[in-house]
Amino acid sequence: KKKKKKKTFNATRKVLTGRMASGGPKPAKMARVTHVHNKLRPNEALYPVPSDIEIAQTRAKHMLPIKKIAEGLDLDEDYVNYYGKHKAKVSLGVLDSMKHNKNGKYVVVAGINPTPLGEGKSTTTIGLTQALGAHLERKVFACVRQPSQGPTFGVKGGAAGGGYAQAIPMEEFNLHGTGDIHAITAANNLLAAAIDTRVFHEQTQPDDALYRRLVTLPNGKKEFAPPMLRRLAKLGITKTDPNDLTKDEQIRFARLDIDPSTISWRRVTDVNDRFLRNITVGQGPAEKGKTRETGYDIAVASETMAILALAKNMTDYRQRLRNIVVATSTKGDPVTADDIGCAGAMLALLKDTIEPTLMQTIEGTPVFVHAGPFGNIAHGNSSIVADEIALKLVGEDGFVLTEAGFGADMGGEKFFNIKCRASGLKPDAGVIVATARALKFHAGKTVPEASKPDVEAVKTGFANLKKHIENFKKFGVPAVVVLNRFVNDTDEEIEAITKLAKEAGAFDCVTSNHWQKGGEGAVDAAAALVRATRIAPDFKFTYPDEMPLKGKIEAICKEIYGADGCTYTPEVEEKLARFEAVGYGGYPICMAKTQYSFSHNPDLKGAPTGFTVPIKDIRVNCGARFVFPLLGDISTMPGLPTRPAYYCIDVEDDGTVVGLS
Numbered sequence: 001k002k003k004k005k006k007k008t009f010n011a012t013r014k015v016l017t018g019r020m021a022s023g024g025p026k027p028a029k030m031a032r033v034t035h036v037h038n039k040l041r042p043n044e045a046l047y048p049v050p051s052d053i054e055i056a057q058t059r060a061k062h063m064l065p066i067k068k069i070a071e072g073l074d075l076d077e078d079y080v081n082y083y084g085k086h087k088a089k090v091s092l093g094v095l096d097s098m099k100h101n102k103n104g105k106y107v108v109v110a111g112i113n114p115t116p117l118g119e120g121k122s123t124t125t126i127g128l129t130q131a132l133g134a135h136l137e138r139k140v141f142a143c144v145r146q147p148s149q150g151p152t153f154g155v156k157g158g159a160a161g162g163g164y165a166q167a168i169p170m171e172e173f174n175l176h177g178t179g180d181i182h183a184i185t186a187a188n189n190l191l192a193a194a195i196d197t198r199v200f201h202e203q204t205q206p207d208d209a210l211y212r213r214l215v216t217l218p219n220g221k222k223e224f225a226p227p228m229l230r231r232l233a234k235l236g237i238t239k240t241d242p243n244d245l246t247k248d249e250q251i252r253f254a255r256l257d258i259d260p261s262t263i264s265w266r267r268v269t270d271v272n273d274r275f276l277r278n279i280t281v282g283q284g285p286a287e288k289g290k291t292r293e294t295g296y297d298i299a300v301a302s303e304t305m306a307i308l309a310l311a312k313n314m315t316d317y318r319q320r321l322r323n324i325v326v327a328t329s330t331k332g333d334p335v336t337a338d339d340i341g342c343a344g345a346m347l348a349l350l351k352d353t354i355e356p357t358l359m360q361t362i363e364g365t366p367v368f369v370h371a372g373p374f375g376n377i378a379h380g381n382s383s384i385v386a387d388e389i390a391l392k393l394v395g396e397d398g399f400v401l402t403e404a405g406f407g408a409d410m411g412g413e414k415f416f417n418i419k420c421r422a423s424g425l426k427p428d429a430g431v432i433v434a435t436a437r438a439l440k441f442h443a444g445k446t447v448p449e450a451s452k453p454d455v456e457a458v459k460t461g462f463a464n465l466k467k468h469i470e471n472f473k474k475f476g477v478p479a480v481v482v483l484n485r486f487v488n489d490t491d492e493e494i495e496a497i498t499k500l501a502k503e504a505g506a507f508d509c510v511t512s513n514h515w516q517k518g519g520e521g522a523v524d525a526a527a528a529l530v531r532a533t534r535i536a537p538d539f540k541f542t543y544p545d546e547m548p549l550k551g552k553i554e555a556i557c558k559e560i561y562g563a564d565g566c567t568y569t570p571e572v573e574e575k576l577a578r579f580e581a582v583g584y585g586g587y588p589i590c591m592a593k594t595q596y597s598f599s600h601n602p603d604l605k606g607a608p609t610g611f612t613v614p615i616k617d618i619r620v621n622c623g624a625r626f627v628f629p630l631l632g633d634i635s636t637m638p639g640l641p642t643r644p645a646y647y648c649i650d651v652e653d654d655g656t657v658v659g660l661s
Contacts, residue, residue, distance in 0.1 A: 038364030056170035104398035110412035127165035127514025133365035139398030141390035163515030274639035375405030
């Protein structure tokens with residue numbers, strides 16, 4: 001007797017084709033579809049909610065191969081570079097193939113000023129994406145930053161979302177990803193080594209020896225390298241044969257004459273290491289006493305990372321790297337990475353970083369993970385190219401949710417005034433994430449007190465949320481307030497926030513419970529967001545390009561922060577005049593300030609008024625193309641606490657990572 005074939009159920013094929021893999025006529029061909037998801041099954045969301053990593057690893061067992069996610073997006077194989085089964089990079093060439101496609105709806109997810117309680121902005125971005133894709137069956141993409149390993153092993157933990165609203169594999173998302181941050185680190189430190197090396201050789205060699213060694217190849221032939229030819233052109237020297245330069249031309253070409261005290265380019269590493277904040281280099285005997293004080297930043301604070309996030313293609317990427325100013329000469333002339341001759345080698349290390357990394361949520365909706373610039377020293381947003389590709393892939397009926405770092409006064413304002421200015425994209429709507437307990441903290445309550453019911457405190461702390469809503473109105477973008485609901489929140493508190501938010505001008509205010517229920521818990525918020533995008537936005541910047549730098553700074557301080565004005569030190573006044581004179585006046589402003597307050601003072605909660613912002617210093621990133629005023633002491637290298645997160649992180653014998661959060 002013939003044995004009966006056991007019927008099998010192929011979940012992946014059912015998701016993609018709506019048919020059983022066996023037990024019926026086999027389809028002639030698996031057609032590509034636009035809705036690929038892996039919705040949480042009934043009763044799969046457990047309560048009490050397990051740890052983030054437990055949920056992520058449980059859901060990883062049902063994870064769709066990233067190839068299926070790409071097929072569901074109609075991504076041609078020629079544009080997909082696979083990094084194992086669950087990650088892939090997407091080539092920028094896909095933009096040319098879809099240039100006639102209409103863009104989807106563009107939504108920025110921001111939040112109120114962050115508190116120690118955590119508001120769940122990343123979790124909300126993922127939760128709304130799962131709701132739109134897996135439950136409302138809309139084409140959708142989430143675009144988020146790649147997290148630094150500093151917070152992952154320090155205090156904050158990872159940034160993949162949380163609960164039942166996460167990007168997976170969570171371990172790969174939070175650790176190495178596809179190696180972009182490591183490439184940023186290598187390129188940054190190559191430039192740092194090149195700067196110190198050039199200074200050393202100029203200080204220890206006579207003119208003729210320095211010139212001869214710069215232009216001579218290992219085979220003895222004399223030849224200018226491409227960046228050397230660009231330097232000659234910059235100096236007004238048209239000769240291309242090293243033998244033809246006069247003695248004076250040789251000296252002008254060979255000596256950058258860097259003033260070591262002006263070197264601003266620091267080395268980076270992607271861990272929190274307080275003991276590298278200030279160091280002395282050059283102490284070895286071979287360096288002949290050419291020591292210099294410098295320090296390390298965390299990798300995501302590197303200008304190289306900001307450049308990656310703002311570059312629109314490889315040509316733009318290359319030019320931005322060349323334009324990085326690393327120091328000034330003893331005559332006060334800027335010295336660039338191209339003058340050092342290092343920009344091309346940096347790009348070789350960074351070549352693959354321009355491609356966004358494709359991953360998925362725990363409900364199978366697509367996620368782009370790309371770039372991770374600091375939110376207080378840089379602009380705190382994921383890349384332009386990730387947003388551009390996602391908008392084409394979802395099409396005019398789809399949605400792209402892109403997350404902005406910290407509060408809407410930081411990442412949100414920089415999204416509008418820096419990222420959208422550079423990309424030319426206009427947002428259709430925005431989300432402001434808030435919690436009842438965070439508003440109580442902004443009312444002056446302590447962390448323990450904020451977890452207790454207090455309607456009056458909610459009303460007082462609402463001033464912070466109100467100011468953010470008003471700012472979105474100034475940008476001409478409809479805002480949906482999404483309240484992450486916690487178990488201790490009362491109906492009276494939620495009703496008070498909802499009423500006040502609508503009165504303040506929010507398009508809607510909706511509670512969400514995606515952390516506990518996944519996309520199902522965010523369906524109402526997602527539906528409100530869909531309705532908000534039907535309103536024609538009237539997007540506008542805070543300031544025009546042609547406004548002087550000082551006017552731009554004051555526009556942000558007065559309009560966005562609510563300040564009375566600004567004060568400037570004499571040194572800042574002098575720098576502003578110099579920046580305008582050399583052509584930096586057209587750059588946008590990237591404020592470097594605390595994320596915990598609208599003001600420069602982290603202790604001023606809520607929506608402070610009657611304050612003046614002190615501009616203590618001002619600098620320029622010529623590669624990223626923005627000017628950044630410093631409103632206080634902003635650390636670019638975090639430290640570790642007494643009990644860092646790494647105590648709980650380990651790997652089991654079968655290779656399973658444990659303890660990540």
